[in-house]
Amino acid sequence: MSIDRYYTQMDGKWVRTDMRWDDAGEYIVDDPRLNFETDFWVDISHGRNILTDERYYFHDLASALEFYLEGWRQRQYLNDDDNVVGLDQKGLYSRGRLIHGHSIHGDAPGHEGENLRQILGAFVRKMNQEGL
DSSP states (O other): OOOOEEEEEETTTETTTTTEEEESEEEEEEOOTOOOOEEEEEEEEEOOOOEEEEEESSSSSSHHHHHHHHHGGHHHHHTTTBBBBBBEEEEEEEEEEEEEEESSSSSSSOOTTHHHHHHHHHHHHHEEEEEO
């Protein structure tokens, strides 16, 4: 899977990072390589037959965590009967590392699919084996 849409917040609204304002105040498509990237993001993969994966950028970990836990619900898609379709999976990232959930786009090399609990669990097991 790959990320299809990238979002950031501007003036309290989610905007795609590949769009910008024109002089009339309308969004227009711009260079998709605009640099809105931050150290904190959440990837979501929509459920059912929705083949869209999205990444949401945040300025701090607290905002990313809030979105990861509950905020994503406002961004989920509706089916033809206006019922939410839910998510297939989601992942919380801090400084480029997956810290909880599942990878959609890929993790740092050598850390594929790891999350913070797995990393800390391995560390604790190693410390216990060494008697520390």
